Amino acid sequence: MSNQEVFFKWTDAYSVNIKTIDDQHKELVNILNRLFIAVSKREGDKVIAGILDALMSYTQTHFALEERLLQQAKYKDFAAHKEEHRKLLDQLDRLCKKHLLEDKPIYFEMLSFLKHWLKEHIQGVDILYSDDLVKAGFSTAAWEQSANEEFAKMSASKKWWELWKAA
Ligand SMILES: [Fe+2]
Structure with missing residues (x-):
């Protein structure tokens, strides 16, 4: 298996037609690809645990910001969407915990x-x-600014670049 191989290749099929949301999803894809490299190169449990931690933090922040956007846009199915996020986060949390407890993950x-x-x-x-947000012509500008500030704060406290240095 070559390290040049891309595990999760982003294509336009994944676009939700809102640039900032696409950018955040691309970052989640990047984290997953970083995890793939760590696994392929056998970088070890400590590095992998750090990447899983980054994935968890980024996902929590992304979901919270997405929910804030949907609330601001008065999205009709907000409650159902929030529930889907809760389920996805729960799955991710269980997977991370299982990984940390297993002898041979x-x-x-x-x-x-x-x-x-x-x-x-x-x-x-x-x-x-x-589709609903795009059709309604909802401006994401104010949300975008607060989202970018929040991610900048998070990256500074998590020192993500240290994970990428090893790749
Ligand atoms: Fe999302």
Whole structure:
């Protein structure tokens, strides 16, 4: 298996037609691809645990921001969407905990689960609201600014670049 191989390749099929949301989803894809490299190169449990922690933090912040956007846009199915987020976060949390407790974690199984999990979030859940927001012509500018500030704060406290240095 070559390290040049891309585990999760972003294509326009994943776009929800809202640029800032697409950018955040691309970042989740990047984290997953970083995890794939760590597993392929056998970088070890400590590095992998750090990447899973980054995935968890980024996802929590992304979901919270997405929910804030849907609330601001008065999206009709907000409650259902929030519930879907809760379920996805619960799945991710269980997977991370299971990984940390297992003696011999099955990394490639974990990766294929996460790939499916991310596709389900983007194509199964988010696509449902994006049409409504785009059609309503809702401006995401104010939300975008607060979202970017929040991610900048999070990246500074988590020191993400240290995870990427090893790749
Ligand atoms: Fe999303």
